[in-house]
Structure formats: structure tokens, C-alpha cells
Amino acid sequence: MRAQVIDGKAITARMRAEVAEEAARLTAEGWQPKLVSISVGDTAAAELYVRNQQRQAESAGVLFEARNYPAETSLEQLTGILQGLNADPRVNGVIIQRPLPDHIPVKVLQKTVHPLKDVEGMHPASIGNIVYNDLALGPCTVVAAVEILKTLPLKLEGLDVTVIGHSEIVGKPIAFLLMGLGATVTVCHHMTRSVAMHSRASDAVFVAVGKPGLVTGEMLKPGAALIDIGINRVETSEGPRTVGDADFESCGEVAGWITPVPGGVGPVTVATLMKNAVLAARMQMEHYRDAYARTEH
Amino acid sequence: MRAQVIDGKAITARMRAEVAEEAARLTAEGWQPKLVSISVGDTAAAELYVRNQQRQAESAGVLFEARNYPAETSLEQLTGILQGLNADPRVNGVIIQRPLPDHIPVKVLQKTVHPLKDVEGMHPASIGNIVYNDLALGPCTVVAAVEILKTLPLKLEGLDVTVIGHSEIVGKPIAFLLMGLGATVTVCHHMTRSVAMHSRASDAVFVAVGKPGLVTGEMLKPGAALIDIGINRVETSEGPRTVGDADFESCGEVAGWITPVPGGVGPVTVATLMKNAVLAARMQMEHYRDAYARTEH
Known part of the structure; x- marks a missing residue:
């Protein structure tokens, strides 16, 4: 295994400590x-x-x-x-x-x-705000996947990124969010003629399709970051297992960093939900105070 | 000149006839x-x-x-x-x-x-709806540029497209509209390391940056479609002129189709505004009727 396995739980622990502080305030x-x-x-x-x-x-x-x-x-x-x-x-x-x-x-x-109580970030206005680079409450999985990329020693400006999967709630918002951070983003999906042509030229690959083994090592540029958002239940000779969309073995030989499934994007997603909860509470508090501060006594 | 020059005014005339019929109804x-x-x-x-x-x-x-x-x-x-x-x-x-x-x-x-009166398609909810593939009132320039591509004999599903420019009101919504139509889309911008690497591999290129001469023939794949959304005033030896973001001469030698500036995306954009006006009127009529039909007499 050449790749460094990204520790989602360690990222989660840091986020949870910040959330707990803000919740206490x-x-x-x-x-x-x-x-x-x-x-x-x-x-x-x-x-x-x-x-x-x-x-x-x-x-x-x-x-x-x-x-x-x-x-x-x-x-x-x-x-x-x-x-x-x-x-x-x-x-x-x-x-x-x-x-x-x-x-x-x-x-x-x-x-x-x-929208101010939309902690999952699924309201059309929440998604629209990503386009406008005004990320109030982003979709949790999306924010989590991008947060993980941000922990790596890669400069996001100008980074070539391929997003595989163009769902409304994961692939597309990830692409928007990355564009807002300066990355050059290609979105591939089931109609794409050659996913490998794009992924092999990329410094980071996000995959969110729901197909085990979809991404293999030969589709990656050596040293690239692979963020695996897929969650699939598969039967193996040792019983059922949860795996992502990447073939962990072959990708791990080529990638520079790789998220495991489970233990990668999943826990960071739950931590992001909690972060959204404190963000939402603060926005509502400010909204409430503004409304009362404007009232004439 | 190898490329076929796309006639925005002819497209406009067809759209205007449809709008006039709907307005009469x-x-x-x-x-x-x-x-x-x-x-x-x-x-x-x-x-x-x-x-x-x-x-x-x-x-x-x-x-x-x-x-x-x-x-x-x-x-x-x-x-x-x-x-x-x-x-x-x-x-x-x-x-x-x-x-x-x-x-x-x-x-x-x-x-x-x-949002129901947003004929320019600029409300965050209108932009968010593009992500959700629910295009009620789209941003006019965006819809116009994509309508032009649709008039060409190209299958949008699986088409490799590069969008140069990632503004919130043009580049990004075009990218998401094209994704919804099945294209594989890469969005490039001022931080992209090599725009040509992406544009040269694409069947269609959209450019919306605001820089005359930004796209040259050597950045295109032979036979590709080039949709030029830029509008720039430049001084020439024969006085001021309006030009797009593409170097029309060199691009015309390589592209299969090219939009002129002026006379390309511009007129189709105004026709789209009128189309949005009749769409908005119909939605409001239906909304009004629904509200009254539901009232108990």
C-alpha cells in the first residue's frame, strides 16, 4: 500500500471538539x-x-x-x-x-x-447558495468530502479534480463547492465516454456513484487523492461487508491519499451535521436578535 | 474559414414566433x-x-x-x-x-x-433549481447558449464539453444545465493550470470570461463547437468594435461551428427573456387558478 489512508475519525474528533465549544457558548x-x-x-x-x-x-x-x-x-x-x-x-x-x-x-x-433550519443542506435555496459561494448550511456529505480534501497538503487553487457521479445532492454540489475554492473540476457520470481519460489527468478524484469497484488504480494518476463517498453492502466469503466505490487494494497502490470505507467520509458527515446544527442555532439567534433590536421601544 | 457560422438571428426568429403564439394564447x-x-x-x-x-x-x-x-x-x-x-x-x-x-x-x-416573476433567472432558488434539473426560469444567457448548442447535430449525452469561466451567473449554471443534459463537463477559469489541455479534448467549448482573443484555434479540437458568450468593446484601426472572447479568425479555421459576436448568443438571450416572460405568465396563471380552484364555494 503506497497511499496514506485518511483517518476520518481523527478529523471528526477535531470537528466535534469545535462544535462542543460553540454549543456551550x-x-x-x-x-x-x-x-x-x-x-x-x-x-x-x-x-x-x-x-x-x-x-x-x-x-x-x-x-x-x-x-x-x-x-x-x-x-x-x-x-x-x-x-x-x-x-x-x-x-x-x-x-x-x-x-x-x-x-x-x-x-x-x-x-x-x-432554509435556516435546513441542517442537512437539502433545500433548493441551500444548494443555490453554493453556486453563489455563499455556503450557509451545505449538504453534509458534500461539505464533509471537501473538508477531508482540505486537510491534505494540496493547494486547491488550480487543482485538477474529477468528480465521478452527478447526483443533485452529492456530485453536483461537490463540483460547485470545489469550483468556488479555485479547483478545475470535471464531472463524469454514467454517460461519460471515458471516465479514466479525465480521472487519470486529475490531482484529486471524488467518487459518489454507489458501485463497488468502480474506480481502479489504473484510473488514477500516481499520487492523487481519492475521496470515496460510496457506501455499498457486499457479500463476501467472510460475510457481508461495507465498501466504497473504489477498489481499495489497487487504488491504494497508486493514490497518494485514500479514504477508507467505513471510517472515511461517513464519520465526517455526521460531524458536519452537528456543525450545521450549531451554525443554524447561531444564525437563528442572530436573526431573532436583529428582529428585536429593530423594534422601537 | 472552415467553421459554419451559427446564425443567432435565425434561432431568435424561430423562438420569437413561438413566444408570440404563446403570448396570444x-x-x-x-x-x-x-x-x-x-x-x-x-x-x-x-x-x-x-x-x-x-x-x-x-x-x-x-x-x-x-x-x-x-x-x-x-x-x-x-x-x-x-x-x-x-x-x-x-x-x-x-x-x-x-x-x-x-x-x-x-x-x-x-x-x-x-421566484415566479424572476424572468432573468437570477434568484438563488432559480439557480438552485438548475442543480435539481428543474428548470423553471433559467438565467437568460445560460439558457440561450445551451439552446444554441442544441440546434447543432451533436448528441448531448456523453458529449465532452469545456466551459471557460466560472461566474455564478453564466459559467456555473451553464455547466450544470449541460450536466443535466448528459454532457461530461469541465469548468476552467483563471486559476486553471492548462485550459488548452481540457478544451482541446472537448467536443464543445463555451467561453464566458470577458477577454478578447482568450480562445485561439490551437486550443480547439478540429470540428468542435465554439459558443462565445463574451461581449467586449475593443479599439481597432477602423474604430471601436464589439468582439467576443474567441479569436474568430483562428478559431474559425479549426472549429466545426462558431457563434459570431455580435449576432450569436446576444440576440438569443433577448429571445430567451421573452420566453421566460410567457413561461412566468403561464405559471402565475396556473398558480392563481389553483389557489381559486381550491377555495370552497
């Missing part, structure tokens, strides 16, 4: 950050995530309330619940756990969360 | 589209644009009201004016002419225009 001012997690129907799929979020929140001094609604809850009822949370000054952020039942369109719910 | 239903143009202070710089927009609007059956406010108008006054236009059912679209006086931040005004 906010709490002292009467604004202890609070997240509400909404899941609908069968909770088994999301349960592991929710429990992990809860643990991370509590260890950082962020309040966390996990709510579960029955599978038959209507869109109108959920919209009403979200509007209630938007209006509740004690709630600073709302997390909508996936998957949702088929009759609930996730985008409609994400749009209903007030 | 809307008018018959009591919803004749109406645009209001806002300029502030010295009008000389914008006057040519405004007059051109007015002429195009009128020839398509779109009402056009050009308003000019004194240079000393405050941001609060302008915000109030825009809120009044948002609330006025007779106004379907608002255009904010640039340049504005220094004390007026253009983004604040653009955010104040209601």
Missing part, C-alpha cells in the same frame, strides 16, 4: 442547539443512523429528539408537522430520515423545512 | 404577459439594452414598462417597489437593469423579486 446565551429527527414508517433501515446521530449530538451538547410517525401519515400531516417545527423557537434544525414511504416525496418535505 | 385568457424594467440612476449604459428589450417584447405581444428611478433612491425604497411589483397581478416579470449605483447591492434586489 450558545447554551450559555440561552440558545442550546436542538435537532429534531423525523422518520416515517419502518425505522429499521434508518435506525443505525439515527442512533449514531443521537450519540454524536449528545456528546457535543446538542439536544436531539427522535420522532417516528406511522407509515400511513399523509404528506399534508407531515407538512403541517414541519411547519410547526419551523415556527418553534426551541427547534434549530430538522433532519428528514430516508427512506420515506412511497407516498411521501422527499423533495417536497425538504423544501418545507425553513 | 395567454392574452386570449386574460393574462397578457407584462414585463417591468427597473433602472436606477444614469441610464445611458443600459439604454440600448432596454430599448432592444422593449422592441422585442412589443413585437412578441408582451407588454413592457420601462421605469427609471433617480440615482439617490435607497435600497429600502427599491425593495418596497419590488415588493409592490411582486404583489401586482398585472406584472408577470421584473428585469433589474445593470449597472446599479454603488449603494445598491444587485443580489439583494435579485433575491427580492419573487
Whole structure:
């Protein structure tokens, strides 16, 4: 293995310490950050995530309330619940756990969360703000992946980067965010004629597709950074395993840095959610104070 | 000259005929589209644009009201004016002419225009919707440049495209619109180490930087499409001239298609503004009808 394996947990620990400090400051001012997690129907799929979020929140001094609604809850009822949370000054952020039942369109719910309480960064206005380089609350996975790149001794200005995967919630926002930092970015996807042509010319490669083994060592430039955002469950002779989109073995022989899966982007994503929670609480506090400071007595 | 010169005016004429038909349909239903143009202070710089927009609007059956406010108008006054236009059912679209006086931040005004009346497509929500592939009202220049590419006999899926220039209002949205259409897109800018490395490997090149002569023939792949979005005033021995960002001579020898400046993207942009005006009027009509259809009698 030639590549240095990036330690997502170490990055997470640093971020969590900063979040805990900021949460303590906010709490002292009467604004202890609070997240509400909404899941609908069968909770088994999301349960592991929710429990992990809860643990991370509590260890950082962020309040966390996990709510579960029955599978038959209507869109109108959920919209009403979200509007209630938007209006509740004690709630600073709302997390909508996936998957949702088929009759609930996730985008409609994400749009209903007030942009200032959108700690997942999924509101169209949050995504639009990335384009405008005005990153208030960015999508957690996206911010996490880019934060990891920032820890490496690479100058982002002029860096040639290939992003593989052009989903609305990961690939495209990563590309925008990197462009804002000065990188030259190519976005590849399932219609790209030759991904390797682009990835082999790049100093850093991000992959977020959901296909194990998609990126192999021969697709990389020697010494490049590989940030693997994929999370796939695969069956192996030793039982089920979680792997990313990169063939870790061959990529590790060529890359200069590589994120492991699990233990790379995943933990940093949860830490970013907590960072968004304290950012959201501070923005709401300032918004509230501005509103009152402007009132004539 | 090897390249075929793309005739922006012919594309415009087709678009204008479609807009006129749709405007006539809307008018018959009591919803004749109406645009209001806002300029502030010295009008000389914008006057040519405004007059051109007015002429195009009128020839398509779109009402056009050009308003000019004194240079000393405050941001609060302008915000109030825009809120009044948002609330006025007779106004379907608002255009904010640039340049504005220094004390007026253009983004604040653009955010104040209601997204359904944002015919220039400059609201963060409009830009964010591009990322989500939900192009309601796109930025006019962006939509125009991509419409031009669509008129060529090139399959957009898998097309390798380089966008030179990463501005928030042109380069980035073009990149995301093209990605949504299946192209593999690289965005280059002033920090890119080698623009030619990317542009030479591309089937189509968009340039929107504002530097005459930036793109030369040797930066292109033979037969590629070159869409030139730059508009620059330069002094020549025969007096002032308007040119794009491409060196038209050398690029014309290598490219397969090339847009002239003037006469390329420019006229198509104005036609797109009119198309947005009828789209906005229709969305508002539907929104209005939905609201009333839902009321209990």
C-alpha cells in the first residue's frame, strides 16, 4: 500500500471538539442547539443512523429528539408537522430520515423545512447558495468530502479534480463547492465516454456513484487523492461487508491519499451535521436578535 | 474559414414566433404577459439594452414598462417597489437593469423579486433549481447558449464539453444545465493550470470570461463547437468594435461551428427573456387558478 489512508475519525474528533465549544457558548446565551429527527414508517433501515446521530449530538451538547410517525401519515400531516417545527423557537434544525414511504416525496418535505433550519443542506435555496459561494448550511456529505480534501497538503487553487457521479445532492454540489475554492473540476457520470481519460489527468478524484469497484488504480494518476463517498453492502466469503466505490487494494497502490470505507467520509458527515446544527442555532439567534433590536421601544 | 457560422438571428426568429403564439394564447385568457424594467440612476449604459428589450417584447405581444428611478433612491425604497411589483397581478416579470449605483447591492434586489416573476433567472432558488434539473426560469444567457448548442447535430449525452469561466451567473449554471443534459463537463477559469489541455479534448467549448482573443484555434479540437458568450468593446484601426472572447479568425479555421459576436448568443438571450416572460405568465396563471380552484364555494 503506497497511499496514506485518511483517518476520518481523527478529523471528526477535531470537528466535534469545535462544535462542543460553540454549543456551550450558545447554551450559555440561552440558545442550546436542538435537532429534531423525523422518520416515517419502518425505522429499521434508518435506525443505525439515527442512533449514531443521537450519540454524536449528545456528546457535543446538542439536544436531539427522535420522532417516528406511522407509515400511513399523509404528506399534508407531515407538512403541517414541519411547519410547526419551523415556527418553534426551541427547534434549530430538522433532519428528514430516508427512506420515506412511497407516498411521501422527499423533495417536497425538504423544501418545507425553513432554509435556516435546513441542517442537512437539502433545500433548493441551500444548494443555490453554493453556486453563489455563499455556503450557509451545505449538504453534509458534500461539505464533509471537501473538508477531508482540505486537510491534505494540496493547494486547491488550480487543482485538477474529477468528480465521478452527478447526483443533485452529492456530485453536483461537490463540483460547485470545489469550483468556488479555485479547483478545475470535471464531472463524469454514467454517460461519460471515458471516465479514466479525465480521472487519470486529475490531482484529486471524488467518487459518489454507489458501485463497488468502480474506480481502479489504473484510473488514477500516481499520487492523487481519492475521496470515496460510496457506501455499498457486499457479500463476501467472510460475510457481508461495507465498501466504497473504489477498489481499495489497487487504488491504494497508486493514490497518494485514500479514504477508507467505513471510517472515511461517513464519520465526517455526521460531524458536519452537528456543525450545521450549531451554525443554524447561531444564525437563528442572530436573526431573532436583529428582529428585536429593530423594534422601537 | 472552415467553421459554419451559427446564425443567432435565425434561432431568435424561430423562438420569437413561438413566444408570440404563446403570448396570444395567454392574452386570449386574460393574462397578457407584462414585463417591468427597473433602472436606477444614469441610464445611458443600459439604454440600448432596454430599448432592444422593449422592441422585442412589443413585437412578441408582451407588454413592457420601462421605469427609471433617480440615482439617490435607497435600497429600502427599491425593495418596497419590488415588493409592490411582486404583489401586482398585472406584472408577470421584473428585469433589474445593470449597472446599479454603488449603494445598491444587485443580489439583494435579485433575491427580492419573487421566484415566479424572476424572468432573468437570477434568484438563488432559480439557480438552485438548475442543480435539481428543474428548470423553471433559467438565467437568460445560460439558457440561450445551451439552446444554441442544441440546434447543432451533436448528441448531448456523453458529449465532452469545456466551459471557460466560472461566474455564478453564466459559467456555473451553464455547466450544470449541460450536466443535466448528459454532457461530461469541465469548468476552467483563471486559476486553471492548462485550459488548452481540457478544451482541446472537448467536443464543445463555451467561453464566458470577458477577454478578447482568450480562445485561439490551437486550443480547439478540429470540428468542435465554439459558443462565445463574451461581449467586449475593443479599439481597432477602423474604430471601436464589439468582439467576443474567441479569436474568430483562428478559431474559425479549426472549429466545426462558431457563434459570431455580435449576432450569436446576444440576440438569443433577448429571445430567451421573452420566453421566460410567457413561461412566468403561464405559471402565475396556473398558480392563481389553483389557489381559486381550491377555495370552497
